[in-house]
Amino acid sequence: MNKTTQTVASTAAGAFHIEDVYPLIDGGRFPVKRIVGERIEVWADIYRDGHDIVTAALVWRRERDREWHRTPMTHSSNDRWGGSFVPDQPGRYVYAIEAWTDEFATWRRGFELKQKAGNDVTLDAIEGAGMLTKAQAGGPAAAAVILRQCEEYLQTGEAAPLLTDELKDAMAESQLRPDLTRSQLFPLMIDRPRARAGAWYEMVPRSQGKTPGQHGTFKDAIARLPDIAAMGFDVVYLTPIHPIGHTNRKGRNNAVSAGEGDPGSPYAIGSAEGGHDAVHPELGTIEDFRSFVGACELLAIEVALDFAIQCSPDHPWLKDHPEWFRRRPDGSMRYAENPPKKYEDIVNPDFSSEDAGALWNALRDVVLFWIDQGVKIFRVDNPHTKPFRFWEWLIREIQLRHPDVIFLAEAFTRPKLMKGLAKLGFTQSYTYFTWRTQKWELEQYLSELTGYPERDYYRPNFFANTPDILPYHLQGGETWMFKSRVALAATLSATYGIYNGFELLEHDPIPGREEYADSEKYEIKVRDWDKSGNIKPYIHDLNRVRRENAALQQTSNLRFIPIDDGNVIGFVKESVNQTNSVVVAIALSHDVHEFWFPLGDVQVGMPGDRRNVAAVENLITGERYPVEWGGIRLRIDPVRDPALLFRCLA
Secondary structure (H helix, E strand, C coil): CCHHHHHHHHHHHCCCEEEEEECCEHHHCECEEEECCCCEEEEEEEECCCCCCEEEEEEEEECCCCCCEEEECEEEECCEEEEEECCCCCEEEEEEEEEEECHHHHHHHHHHHHHHCCCCCHHHHHHHHHHHHHCCCCCHHHHHHHHHHHHHHHHHCCCHHHHCHHHHHHHHHHCCCCCCEECCCEEEEEECHHHCCEEEEEECHHHCCCCCCCCCCHHHHHHHHHHHHHCCCCEEEECCCCCECCCCCCCHHHCCCCCCCCCCCCCCECECCECCCCCCCCCCCHHHHHHHHHHHHHCCCEEEEEECCCECCCCHHHHHCHHHECECCCCCECEEEECCEEEEEEECECCCCCCHHHHHHHHHHHHHHHHHCCCCEEEEECHHHCCHHHHHHHHHHHHHHCCCCEEEEECCCCHHHHHHHHHHCCCEECCCHHHCCCHHHHHHHHHHHCCCCHHHCCCEEEECCECCECCHHHCCCCHHHHHHHHHHHHHHCCEEEEECCHHHCCCCECCCCCCECCCCCCCCCCCCCCCCCCCHHHHHHHHHHHHHCHHHHCCCCEEEECCCCCCEEEEEEECCCCCCEEEEEEECCCCCEEEEEECCCCEECCCCCCEECCEEEECCCCCEEECECCEEEEEECCCCCCEEEEEEEC
C-alpha cells in the first residue's frame, strides 16, 4: 500500500464526527474536576454520512487501569448524544466516546419498510440471516439467542425470527463494528468530598500557648483543638512548622534585623536542625506532630500543611546542593524579592538550574514525607512564582500515588494566571473574595466562578482574612461586619476559611495598609481565646447549618435573587441531588433593612416533581414562615445578625 492509499484508508476509518464534547477543558488539555460518587453527565454531537443507524457508548477507566467500563449513550435530538457514569473511587481518570454503525438494526429498519410497502424481501431476509453468521463478539447469552433465531429462520424460511427485539439486542452486542470510531481520551480528576466542601481554620502553632513570651508547642496546639472543633471547623491549616533560619532573620514588624529572642518568620525555612522535612525544635518532635495529627483525627478534623518552596540561607540544601540556587555577580546569594518588597531572610531555588530534575524530585519527596505523617492537604504558598510545568508534574506524581491528596493554590495574582493554576491540577484556589464588598461585585464575581467553564475546574476557597491580609472593611472592628463577611464566605462558597484571631475581631492595622500591626509572622502572640465580644457562637451556628444542609456544601448551583435594596444580597443554593434548597439574605451595611424577598420562581424537588416554595424555615431559630404572594417580607438588623438563612419547604 503506497502512502496515498494509506492516507485515504486512515481517513475512511474515522467514519464518525465526535464534536462539542462536554465536559471538557481547553479541548481536553486539562482535567475536568468532579467528586467521587456523583454522576457525571457527558454530552457530544455524533454524526456520520448517510442514514444508517448510529450507536454510541461512553467508556471510562482510571488512568492507570487497563480495563474499560462502558455504558450506552442515548440520542437526544439533532445528533446530540448523552450518557453518564458514577466513579466510585477518587483518582485520575480518562473517558472517551465511541460511535459505530449498527448494521443489523439498519438492515432490520430497511427490511420492515420494504415489507410494509409490499416489496419482495426474500433476498433481504437472506442478507439479514447472513449477518447473524458473522456475529462473534458478544457473550454466551447473546450467542445463544442468535443461534436459535438463525436456526428457526433456516427451518421455516420465514423472516419473523429475524425481526424480534431479543435478536436485535443480541446483535447490537455481538455484531462486528468495522467502522467503530473512538474520540481522543479526555482527562478527569475525581476528588473526595473534602475537595469541594470544608471549613478551614488557619493556625499559627507557635502562638497557641498560654504564657506570654513562651514559644507554643504541638501540645499547646492539641489543647486548642476542642475549641476549634466546637466552632465547627473540619480543617486546621498550619503555617510552616519547619526549623527557622538565623541568617538575616527578621525582627518584629518585619524589621530587617532581629532582636534578641525574636523567633523569625516561619516562612524562612531551614536551619542546622533541618529543612522542609523537619519540624522546628521549639514546637516539638516529629512524634509530637504525629500526635497532633492523631488528635485532629479523633475530632474529625483534617490537617492542612503549608508547602512553601523557599529557603533560609541556613537551609541544608544550600550546603548540599549549591547548584540549586542562584548567585549574584559578586558571588553573594540572591535573596528573594518582589520589588519594592525584599525578603532578605529567604532565597528561592532555581528551577532552571542544570540539576533542576533533582530539585523537582526532592520537592516531591518532601510532599511524600508529610503524607507519610498523615497529611493529605497542602496549601501551596505563591505557586504562581514557580514554573507551571513543575506543578503539573508534581500534582500528577502525587495524585497517581495518593489520589485523596488535596492542593490549595495560594495565588492572589492575575485572574488568568489563577485560573491557569487551577486548570493544571490545583484542587482548590484562593480568590478575590477578600476584596469583593459591594453587591454588584459579589454577584458578578460569583457568576463568573459558577459559570462555564470555570465551574468545571476552579474550586474557590473563600478566606475572610489571612496573616498577610487585613482588608480595610475589617479594620473598623465592627462586630456586624465580621459576622457579615464570615456569613458571606460560609454560604457563598462550599469551602471557606478564617485566620486565627478573626473570631476575636482582631483588627489593628499598619496605618494605611491592609496588613496586621505587630504581625505574628514575626512574633509570638498569646491570646485569650474566650475574650469578651468574640463571635465564636456565631461561627459555630454557621458551620452547623453548613453541615446540616447539602445545598451549602457546593458552590456551583447558586442563583442570585433580585432584592430592591442595594445593600442586601440574596441568593438560593440547591444541593447536587436537588433534595435540599437554602435561601440566604445578608446585609452589606450596618443599617436596618426591610425588604421584599421574592421566591415566586424558586422551586424545590427532584426533576419531574418540582414544586414552588410554600414556606421557609429559619435555620438558626427554627421559625417557619409561609410564602405568600410569591415571596416573604424580611427585616435584618445587622447589630443582631446581618444574615438570614432559610431552608425551603414545598
